[in-house]
Amino acid sequence: MMNISEIERDALAEAFNVALGAASASxxxxxxxxxxxxxxxxxxLSREQLNARLCELPAEAGQRRIVTIAQDFAAGQQIQTDAVLLMPQQACLDVVRRMLGEHAQAVQDISELEQDALAEIGNxxxxxxxxTLADMLGMEFxxxxxxxxxxxxxxxxxxLHPGNATLLAEISMTLKASNVSGMVLFLMNVPSLEQLVRHMRVYFGLGEPAVA
Known part of the structure; x- marks a missing residue:
């Protein structure tokens, strides 16, 4: 599996910090x-490491059901990734009911409405x-x-069918009335990850990596 240096990891963390900050405002x-x-x-993470991290997600009333909201993205042939937002199911439903407000009580088929609302959260x-990442990379996804x-x-x-490399950006979201822990996974092959790291080095002015 590809290795990334500490400075590359810091650059990726800063990039996702900016990107997710914009997402939180919306x-x-x-x-x-x-x-x-x-x-x-x-x-x-490797596949085995990813499995171990997913098992650390909090249980809720003994239930370990996780909602996944996934989208595929591609910037030509350079970078291809599956972006997946994961949140415990009960936390998702709490957020959805906050989104729906009084309409949550007014509709009969709430499950279909919840499905649409969850898709909108992921969107x-x-x-x-x-x-935001596309703007940084100078690409269109x-x-x-x-x-x-x-x-x-x-x-x-x-x-999730992860490949050789999974880039994990683990976040916690705090709403006024509740805490929601979530993960954002970027499932990509090694060439895509190498391209992502290369573009991030350019964006942050890190220069070319040292040759071992």
């Missing part, structure tokens, strides 16, 4: 309350994040529509 408008996001912790957070699914923690890795 998200706050939707849920109509202040949203604070922690500085993302960025890690490059706001992931697309805002990718849009083409993205798919968000796909909403859920699975037990133990089934997540098989469901």
């Amino acid at each position: 998200f706050a408008d939707v849920v109509q309350t202040e949203v604070q996001m922690s500085v993302p912790r960025v890690e490059l 706001i957070i992931i697309n805002s994040c990718m849009g 083409q993205g798919s529509l968000p796909q909403v699914d859920s699975a037990d923690v133990e089934q997540l890795v098989d469901q």
